[in-house]
Amino acid sequence: xxxxxxxxxFCCLGQLCADQSLKPQLAASxxxxxxxxxxxxxxxxxxxxFDSSLSPNKSYIIYLYAMKESASAISSLVTDNSSKxxxxxxxxxxxxxLGPYKAALFKVPNCASPxxxxxxxxxxxVSDVLKQYLFRVGDDGTCLYxxxxxxxxxxxxxxxxxxxxKYVLLDTTEGIMKGQTLWSDPIKTRRVKLPLKIDTWPGRRxxxxxxxxxxxxxxxxxxxxxxxxxxxxAVMGSDNSSAKTRCMSQTIQQSEPRPQLSSE
Amino acid sequence: MAKSDDGIHILQGLLVFGNVVIGMxxxxxxxxxxxxxxxxxxxxxxxxATENDDIYAAAWIGIFVGFALxxxxxxxxxxxxxxxxxxxxxxxILMLITYAFEMASxxxxxxxxxxxxxxxxxKQMLERYNxxxxxxxxxxxxxxxxxxxxxxxxxxxxxxxVRGPSDWQEYTSAFRSTHSDADFPWPRNCCVLDARGSPxxxxxxxxxxxxxxxxxxxxDAISGPMNTHAWGVAWFGFAIxxxxxxxxxxxxxxxxRIEY
Numbered sequence: 001x002x003x004x005x006x007x008x009x010f011c012c013l014g015q016l017c018a019d020q021s022l023k024p025q026l027a028a029s030x031x032x033x034x035x036x037x038x039x040x041x042x043x044x045x046x047x048x049x050f051d052s053s054l055s056p057n058k059s060y061i062i063y064l065y066a067m068k069e070s071a072s073a074i075s076s077l078v079t080d081n082s083s084k085x086x087x088x089x090x091x092x093x094x095x096x097x098l099g100p101y102k103a104a105l106f107k108v109p110n111c112a113s114p115x116x117x118x119x120x121x122x123x124x125x126v127s128d129v130l131k132q133y134l135f136r137v138g139d140d141g142t143c144l145y146x147x148x149x150x151x152x153x154x155x156x157x158x159x160x161x162x163x164x165x166k167y168v169l170l171d172t173t174e175g176i177m178k179g180q181t182l183w184s185d186p187i188k189t190r191r192v193k194l195p196l197k198i199d200t201w202p203g204r205r206x207x208x209x210x211x212x213x214x215x216x217x218x219x220x221x222x223x224x225x226x227x228x229x230x231x232x233x234a235v236m237g238s239d240n241s242s243a244k245t246r247c248m249s250q251t252i253q254q255s256e257p258r259p260q261l262s263s264e
Numbered sequence: 265m266a267k268s269d270d271g272i273h274i275l276q277g278l279l280v281f282g283n284v285v286i287g288m289x290x291x292x293x294x295x296x297x298x299x300x301x302x303x304x305x306x307x308x309x310x311x312x313a314t315e316n317d318d319i320y321a322a323a324w325i326g327i328f329v330g331f332a333l334x335x336x337x338x339x340x341x342x343x344x345x346x347x348x349x350x351x352x353x354x355x356x357i358l359m360l361i362t363y364a365f366e367m368a369s370x371x372x373x374x375x376x377x378x379x380x381x382x383x384x385x386x387k388q389m390l391e392r393y394n395x396x397x398x399x400x401x402x403x404x405x406x407x408x409x410x411x412x413x414x415x416x417x418x419x420x421x422x423x424x425x426v427r428g429p430s431d432w433q434e435y436t437s438a439f440r441s442t443h444s445d446a447d448f449p450w451p452r453n454c455c456v457l458d459a460r461g462s463p464x465x466x467x468x469x470x471x472x473x474x475x476x477x478x479x480x481x482x483x484d485a486i487s488g489p490m491n492t493h494a495w496g497v498a499w500f501g502f503a504i505x506x507x508x509x510x511x512x513x514x515x516x517x518x519x520x521r522i523e524y
Contacts, residue, residue, distance in 0.1 A: 033471075033479075034472030037433060038445040039444070126468050134471075203381075208498065212502050213371050219505065222509070226516050227516055230517065234519070241523070
């Protein structure tokens with residue numbers, strides 16, 4: 001049921017796209033539950049956002065630009081004076097601090113047949129669906145330190161920072177920008193807490209422990225009291241019985257001569 | 265005279281029956297505590313690393329107390345049948361000592377169970393799992409124990425973290441300092457693994473796509489066996505002690521009424 005809902009939402013999104021203000025969106029939260037993470041953000045690819053600008057005989061690609069929100073005060077331009085998109089990299093803009101940097105390029109997503117999100121359940125199709133549906137900014141942890149890397153570097157983002165993203169449509173033959181979306185809503189990466197701050201105090205004692213301790217203490221006290229009572233009664237009893245045996249031996253001695261007297 | 269003879273016989277019968285029950289419970293206690301000490305779920309390294317493994321100490325005491333109860337119950341039966349004052353006095357004194365030890369075991373198990381909270385295991389997991397720089401051999405031993413235990417737990421119970429995989433995202437950890445968030449939002453064992461031990465779909469696992477990662481926490485798999493252990497030792501011991509209390513009081517009364 002959830003998957004049908006997803007497909008329906010997807011179709012509606014495609015149809016209503018032309019009427020909404022176009023911005024890059026986070027990938028569907030039912031699909032990518034771990035988003036945004038500490039250093040990555042998974043964005044939905046721009047389905048049907050540039051359809052009005054596409055003409056059939058030309059080839060297009062899409063650029064994704066990322067910048068920190070604080071950089072919008074410095075510069076948020078993605079093209080130069082002749083409408084050519086900027087070629088800024090992560091290193092040049094200090095990770096998006098001085099302005100937008102190009103994070104990715106990919107071909108225009110197919111508006112007519114978007115990937116079916118329900119296919120995510122199928123192990124064979126899931127890679128394709130994920131690749132066609134979303135793009136993960138910050139995925140590549142090694143390109144920054146690899147001197148031989150020639151492509152567009154997409155290094156991990158900074159934690160606890162707000163970023164904004166923009167898609168730009170580029171005509172490959174002329175090399176000029178044909179369309180762009182608005183800057184996305186601010187998206188903040190996660191912030192971490194220190195494990196030192198975790199409080200491991202257990203709080204109040206449980207009822208089990210209180211019952212066991214109190215009842216056992218009372219029982220031990222009663223046992224010791226009973227032991228003392230029985231020892232003392234045994235000691236006093238032995239005193240009494242030794243006194244009784246003395247009395248009894250005396251009375252036996254006294255009673256023995258009588259029969260002799262009475263017989264005489 | 266006949267009536268008090270009957271009374272004494274009834275008391276003797278009851279005391280013998282009571283001692284038989286104590287003997288059997290003693291054996292059962294020993295067996296139960298041996299089972300717990302043998303750690304069938306392999307959770308001992310987690311407790312050892314918290315330096316709070318007193319529920320195991322309580323189980324060890326339980327082994328010896330159970331055996332002592334069995335031996336003393338035989339002594340008690342012989343003493344009651346022979347109505348021998350010396351034997352019964354020895355029996356009472358040794359039983360009181362055993363009673364004290366078993367009481368210590370029950371209270372220890374119940375008290376230390378309270379310390380085993382989710383936060384304790386969370387903090388330990390974050391600080392020790394996959395920690396590479398260990399200060400001394402003890403630290404290294406504990407760290408290896410914690411890492412192996414968590415790997416096994418996550419694999420066997422299909423779970424991740426203490427409350428869920430978000431534990432790895434919300435807190436920084438020893439694991440996070442060596443594995444980047446982009447490649448390892450959580451350990452590989454949190455992913456659904458195929459028969460060869462590699463993730464079914466790595467991107468799906470990293471993104472948190474349902475079905476490709478373990479979304480539930482491991483706390484239930486940890487606390488279940490530990491609760492059974494602690495409550496088994498504490499409450500069974502408590503029940504034995506209540507019964508032993510009655511038998512001991514009866515024996516003391518019988519002892520005080522025997523004439524030399």
